[in-house]
Amino acid sequence: MSRYELNRLLYDLKMQDGLAAELRADPERVLARYDLSPAEREALATRDPRQLRQLGAHGMLALYVLRLRPEYDDNVYWTQR
Amino acid sequence: MGELVAVMAASHAPNLLLELGKEWNDFMNLHYSMLPPEKAHRPSLEAAQRFATDVQRTFGLLRSVLEAAQPDVLLLVANDQFVNFFYNNIPTFCLGVGTETRGQFARHTFAYPCHEALARWLLQRLIDEGFDLAFSEKLELEHTQTVPLYYVMPPGGPTPLIPLFVNTWVPPQPTPRRCYALGAALARAIAASEARVALLATGGLSHFPGRPRIGEVDVDFDRRLLERLMRGEGRALADYTVAELAEVGNEEFLNWMVAIGAAGDVPATVFYEPDGVATGIGFAIWHLGAGRLAAAQPSNLYGLLAA
Numbered sequence: 495m496s497r498y499e500l501n502r503l504l505y506d507l508k509m510q511d512g513l514a515a516e517l518r519a520d521p522e523r524v525l526a527r528y529d530l531s532p533a534e535r536e537a538l539a540t541r542d543p544r545q546l547r548q549l550g551a552h553g554m555l556a557l558y559v560l561r562l563r564p565e566y567d568d569n570v571y572w573t574q575r
Numbered sequence: 576m577g578e579l580v581a582v583m584a585a586s587h588a589p590n591l592l593l594e595l596g597k598e599w600n601d602f603m604n605l606h607y608s609m610l611p612p613e614k615a616h617r618p619s620l621e622a623a624q625r626f627a628t629d630v631q632r633t634f635g636l637l638r639s640v641l642e643a644a645q646p647d648v649l650l651l652v653a654n655d656q657f658v659n660f661f662y663n664n665i666p667t668f669c670l671g672v673g674t675e676t677r678g679q680f681a682r683h684t685f686a687y688p689c690h691e692a693l694a695r696w697l698l699q700r701l702i703d704e705g706f707d708l709a710f711s712e713k714l715e716l717e718h719t720q721t722v723p724l725y726y727v728m729p730p731g732g733p734t735p736l737i738p739l740f741v742n743t744w745v746p747p748q749p750t751p752r753r754c755y756a757l758g759a760a761l762a763r764a765i766a767a768s769e770a771r772v773a774l775l776a777t778g779g780l781s782h783f784p785g786r787p788r789i790g791e792v793d794v795d796f797d798r799r800l801l802e803r804l805m806r807g808e809g810r811a812l813a814d815y816t817v818a819e820l821a822e823v824g825n826e827e828f829l830n831w832m833v834a835i836g837a838a839g840d841v842p843a844t845v846f847y848e849p850d851g852v853a854t855g856i857g858f859a860i861w862h863l864g865a866g867r868l869a870a871a872q873p874s875n876l877y878g879l880l881a882a
Contacts, residue, residue, distance in 0.1 A: 553785025
């Protein structure tokens with residue numbers, strides 16, 4: 495069940511342009527909307543797609559955790575789907 | 576009396592539409608997230624430029640065929656990659672029955688009218704024939720569609736779209752045989768309509784997005800697929816299992832199977848070259864309708880359309 499929730503958070507990071515900023519500004523409030531395990535929360539905190547994939551996130555959704563890293567803010571990847 | 580005026584297939588790899596240099600590098604760094612950076616394949620700028628020119632020339636042939644076909648509608652067969660659908664609802668097949676569709680790829684925006692009336696008419700006939708298609712009035716265009724559209728039918732032209740999504744992405748996928756049968760049913764429905772329809776399937780060939788195997792391309796398998804298409808023997812490919820296609824990174828060939836079923840036992844002109852990044856890039860133009868124009872071109876399994 496919570497693997498669905500992890501993938502859902504990543505899908506929402508992909509599809510909702512404002513969510514990354516919201517998550518950075520107030521992580522506890524945003525993460526509370528998803529039913530995540532402690533291991534999933536820890537993996538999200540690493541901002542590492544490979545860690546997320548090891549917990550069962552789809553590889554092509556896991557990379558959307560990189561929207562939380564400021565150095566990727568201007569990446570063209572976020573301007574296409 | 577309706578007619579299938581062109582049937583074609585083309586890869587939709589995003590690197591085919593990225594600007595070489597920073598944009599390409601930024602994108603590929605992310606796309607390769609599942610691979611340690613030192614293992615990523617990086618063609619030289621020179622090689623990438625040559626490849627981009629060859630790709631554009633080959634897409635140009637598809638574009639000429641489409642223009643000569645003068646279709647009333649372009650039926651675009653592609654897969655979703657978690658844009659329109661998510662794990663809460665994965666349709667095996669989903670037909671667009673809306674009035675328009677929009678999307679964006681980098682600095683390119685896309686907007687097309689959709690042929691709602693024909694889409695609904697086709698949907699009813701397919702359901703009557705026993706194909707339990709999902710359908711949607713609002714679908715977003717994604718790179719699996721926009722990359723080939725940019726080259727073959729850029730926005731602003733007169734031809735509306737009908738999008739058809741095939742689930743190649745989330746197991747269990749439909750079988751190659753089922754996709755072939757859907758293509759054949761579409762061809763029958765189109766023949767019974769009053770419409771001139773062009774069909775473009777996208778995706779493939781061998782590649783492993785989002786997985787540690789990214790970068791592997793099974794060139795032998797891809798060439799065997801395309802050889803069958805050259806000889807008009809695509810029907811035999813319906814014997815494959817999804818597992819066999821998945822093992823070689825060819826799940827997206829399920830989109831092509833719809834085109835193969837629609838075209839029937841007709842030869843095709845094909846082109847193939849691995850892009851040196853992550854994907855075996857393939858093109859096919861079946862020799863029916865305006866596609867007969869392509870019959871004059873020799874196929875190439877070791878390169879794209881030559882200058």
